[in-house]
Amino acid sequence: MTAIYHPTVARLTFRALLGRRRALIMALLPMLLLAIAIAVRALNGADDRAAATVLGGFALAAMVPLVGVIAGTGAIAPEIDDGSVVYLLSKPVSRQTIITTKFIVACAVTGLFTVVPVYVAGLILNNNSQQIAFAFTAATAAAVVAYSAIFLLLGVVSRNAVVIGLIYALVWEALLGSLMPGVGNLSVQQWSLTLAEQIAASGANVTSTVSLTAGSILLVIATVGGVWYAGRRLASFSFAGDH
Amino acid sequence: MHTDPNTTRSADAAPDGPTARGDARIHNIGYRSYSGPRLGRSHGRASLIEHSLRGAFGLGRSARSKVLPMLLLTIMTLPAMIMVAVAIATDLNELPLEYTRYVVFMQPIVGLYVALAAPQMVSLDLRYRTTPLYFSRPLERSDYVTAKLAALSVAIFVFCALPLVLLYAGALLGELSPSDETVGFLQGLAGAVVFAVLHSALALLIASFTPRRGFGVAAVIAVLTVPYFAATSLQWIVYDLGSSGAVDWIGLLSPGTLMDGFQGAYLGGATDFPSGIAPAAGGAGLAYLLVTVGLTALCSFLLLRRYRKVGI
Numbered sequence: 029m030t031a032i033y034h035p036t037v038a039r040l041t042f043r044a045l046l047g048r049r050r051a052l053i054m055a056l057l058p059m060l061l062l063a064i065a066i067a068v069r070a071l072n073g074a075d076d077r078a079a080a081t082v083l084g085g086f087a088l089a090a091m092v093p094l095v096g097v098i099a100g101t102g103a104i105a106p107e108i109d110d111g112s113v114v115y116l117l118s119k120p121v122s123r124q125t126i127i128t129t130k131f132i133v134a135c136a137v138t139g140l141f142t143v144v145p146v147y148v149a150g151l152i153l154n155n156n157s158q159q160i161a162f163a164f165t166a167a168t169a170a171a172v173v174a175y176s177a178i179f180l181l182l183g184v185v186s187r188n189a190v191v192i193g194l195i196y197a198l199v200w201e202a203l204l205g206s207l208m209p210g211v212g213n214l215s216v217q218q219w220s221l222t223l224a225e226q227i228a229a230s231g232a233n234v235t236s237t238v239s240l241t242a243g244s245i246l247l248v249i250a251t252v253g254g255v256w257y258a259g260r261r262l263a264s265f266s267f268a269g270d271h
Numbered sequence: 272m273h274t275d276p277n278t279t280r281s282a283d284a285a286p287d288g289p290t291a292r293g294d295a296r297i298h299n300i301g302y303r304s305y306s307g308p309r310l311g312r313s314h315g316r317a318s319l320i321e322h323s324l325r326g327a328f329g330l331g332r333s334a335r336s337k338v339l340p341m342l343l344l345t346i347m348t349l350p351a352m353i354m355v356a357v358a359i360a361t362d363l364n365e366l367p368l369e370y371t372r373y374v375v376f377m378q379p380i381v382g383l384y385v386a387l388a389a390p391q392m393v394s395l396d397l398r399y400r401t402t403p404l405y406f407s408r409p410l411e412r413s414d415y416v417t418a419k420l421a422a423l424s425v426a427i428f429v430f431c432a433l434p435l436v437l438l439y440a441g442a443l444l445g446e447l448s449p450s451d452e453t454v455g456f457l458q459g460l461a462g463a464v465v466f467a468v469l470h471s472a473l474a475l476l477i478a479s480f481t482p483r484r485g486f487g488v489a490a491v492i493a494v495l496t497v498p499y500f501a502a503t504s505l506q507w508i509v510y511d512l513g514s515s516g517a518v519d520w521i522g523l524l525s526p527g528t529l530m531d532g533f534q535g536a537y538l539g540g541a542t543d544f545p546s547g548i549a550p551a552a553g554g555a556g557l558a559y560l561l562v563t564v565g566l567t568a569l570c571s572f573l574l575l576r577r578y579r580k581v582g583i
Contacts (some may be wrong), residue, residue, distance in 0.1 A: 053490070057497060064501055066369055078508040085507065090500035094493060190485045191339070191387065194492050199379050223341075 030122040034129045037121065041133040042101050054098055054137075057091045058145035065149035071093060072227050079153035080234055083164040084224075093161060093197030094169050096142045100179025101189040109187065117265065123258035127180065131255050134176040143168050163228035170218035173246050177254030178216070179238040183264075184258045212237030216250065219243040279393045316418045319385075323422035327388040343384045343428060347377055351434035355441025365451070366442055372540040373438065373467055374431045374508040375531045381470075382495040382527075383552025384430055385423075389474035390487025392419050397581065412578045420571060423471035432462040466530050469563055472570035473526060479577050498525035510545035518544050519555035523562050533559040539579035550569075 045051070059177035064086065070080050107113040107198065116126065146168045149163020178196075182189040201218075204211045221236035222243035228234045320330075328338030328344070353407040354367050368376060396402050405415055439456040444448060477494055502525040509517045522544060524530035534543035535549025536556025542549050550556040 049486070053493065057493075065507065072508070072512055075508075075512070076512050081504050081507050081511070085504040086500045090497055094497065098489065105485075115532060130527065188339075190489050191383075192384075195383060196488065197385065198492070198496055241468070263325060 030125050032125065032128045033132060034121055034125050037126055037129045037171050037270045038133050038196045040116075042137070045099055045133065045137045050098060050102055052099050054095050054141045057095055057123050061087055061091055061149050064150070065152040069152050074152050074154040074157065076158050076232055079150060079157075079160045080164075080228075080232055082149060082153060083146060083160065084221070084234065087142070087149065088167060088171065088224075089202060090163060092138075092142050092146075092199070093175060093201065095192075096138050096172065096175030097190060097193040097197060098178055099134050099138040099141070100176045101183040101193055103130040103176075103180055103183065105183035105187075108183070113265075117262075121266055123262040124264070127184075127255060127262055129258040131176055131180055131258075134175055134180055138172045139169065139175055144173055144177075148231070154235065156231035158232040160228050160232050160234070163224035163226075163232070163234060167171040167224035168225055170223055170247055171216050174216045174219065174250045174254075175216065176183040177251040177258070181258040181261070185243055207236050213242070213246075216247070219247045219250075273371045291381045298574075312409045312411070312414060315408055316414045319405070319410070319418040320417065320422045323419055324394050324426055326391060327426035328424065340384065340385055343380055344433065344569050345386070347380050347384075347430060348434045348437055350377070352441075355438060355445065358443040358447070359441065363447075365447060366438060366455075367492060369539055369541065370438060370455045371462045371534045372541065372543075373459065374463055375527075375534065375543060377434075378499075378527050378530075379496075381427070381431060382492065385427060385470050385495070386488045386491035387575045388426055389423060389471070389478040389491055390481070392466050393424055393475055393479045394482055394484050394487045397479070398484070402581075403570075405453055413575060414576050416571075416575050419475055420471055420574070423475055424467045427467035427470055428463055431466060432460060435459045435463065435505045453498045455539075458534075462530070463540050465533065465563060469526065469530065469567045470566045472574065476577070479574060479581065496524055497528040501525065502528045503577045507545050519550040520558070521551070523558060526566075529559060529563060529566075532556070536560070 030093045061082075064082055066081060068075075072078060104113070107116065117123065143165055143185055147165040150156060150164055154160060156162055179193050180192050181191070186192055200211065218236050218238050220243070221234070222238050222240050225234050225236045226240055238246070293384045305569065320494055325331045327340065329340045351373065357363070359367050374381060396405070402415070406412065438459075442452040442456075456575060474491045477490050481487050481490065485556075502521055505521045505524075506518045506528070509521060519532065522532040522542075526554060528544070530544045531544070532555070534552050536559055539549070541547060
């Protein structure tokens with residue numbers, strides 16, 4: 029059985045993710061969320077519908093996927109892009125271990141920039157009335173795990189990982205998801221929203237298009253499958269030809 | 272105006288200075304200066320526009336670079352064809368969606384296209400250091416910037432206008448009211464022009480700050496979508512709380528809602544705003560006009576300033 033976590037790989041990935049401009053872009057989004065939350069609270073006072081709109085319409089729909097794309101693909105894609113992944117792969121570390129480590133780091137970084145701000149924003153917006161803040165925090169946490177796995181896989185598979193990830197997050201989930209309800213069956217946003225639907229009080233008007241069981245099963249499948257397949261792809265990673 | 276290519280400055284003509292040695296000579300190894308016509312700045316600018324415009328659709332580039340622009344163009348035009356088919360098949364009196372609403376409706380696709388095209392136009396020149404080669408020609412920095420702005424504006428306009436042309440042609444073939452359709456079509460085209468110019472200035476400015484294409488794509492997408500989601504969420508909150516007047520002012524905060532409100536005020540009369548009501552042309556609409564023009568001018572100005580320093 030290979031190890032799940034390799035401290036050196038984790039340290040290098042943390043440094044790559046939190047260095048320079050990447051961290052700045054990732055920090056801007058939660059700051060914007062907090063600014064909106066403070067503005068809404070200051071102008072209108074605590075309001076449950078406003079809280080659900082901000083957390084569902086901005087945090088879960090736009091902020092979480094964007095931070096997920098940046099952190100998830102950023103955990104491995106730049107290394108593959110500039111070729112320095114050779115030095116990592118030539119070390120006696122199982123490639124599955126590299127993937128699981130990078131997955132854990134991506135989850136931790138995405139979580140830091142989304143789960144915490146979502147909870148804080150929820151508290152600011154309505155003091156967790158009707159469990160809305162807690163519901164969306166749980167949904168964000170679930171979404172973070174699934175997005176990290178999916179975007180990490182994309183980073184291994186494709187050179188256009190960022191673009192494809194953004195197309196998925198913005199066109200598939202946001203545009204098509206609002207037009208065709210069936211798209212919700214294949215949307216991380218809806219899968220995690222079903223958790224929020226369960227936790228929030230029924231008056232909170234948080235709804236998802238999938239059921240709780242379907243949502244949780246699909247979340248687990250996407251996460252485990254994504255990490256496993258990314259490991260497989262990295263194990264058979266070849267440098268020949270593609271340059 | 273230049274020296275005759277056959278003239279050589281060899282040691283034969285060298286003056287007998289104190290350092291000149293008798294056997295020193297510079298061999299004529301056959302370099303010749305260009306004696307053909309000089310096409311000048313305007314031709315350089317036109318070629319740069321043409322080259323950038325073709326590149327924005329992947330023409331003249333590898334097959335892999337053609338995939339995404341062409342795929343996005345297909346996705347962009349597909350709903351238009353479906354609408355025309357539906358309108359003709361079910362004998363509608365008008366198209367299911369107005370011309371000006373179409374671009375707003377397809378905004379995520381247009382945003383993706385802009386995010387792909389803008390970094391391709393400027394980031395790669397920075398990354399592979401081709402800008403010094405441009406600037407060593409008669410081309411000025413302002414020529415480079417205006418050429419790129421013009422090329423991206425035209426590219427976005429073509430991208431937005433193609434489905435409108437399809438809609439219009441379909442509407443005429445389906446014998447919908449020609450006068451109504453023509454007015455709507457022209458309004459749609461005017462909206463597309465404003466949309467294209469605003470977005471090209473904004474996206475090029477962002478893209479010119481990074482030599483890395485992936486970063487540029489992500490940054491343009493983020494700047495276009497994050498404020499949009501933020502602004503629409505806020506609009507709904509304000510609308511729910513019953514102050515629909517503030518909805519118009521919040522719409523000024525993102526490029527997407529800005530274009531929506533602008534078209535609503537001057538080119539049609541409907542928006543995707545929660546109220547569904549467009550800002551009045553005289554009141555809030557004027558703010559939309561000013562912000563649109565101001566933002567475009569500001570981005571173009573900053574882009575010109577950016578190229579005073581970058582790219583040497």
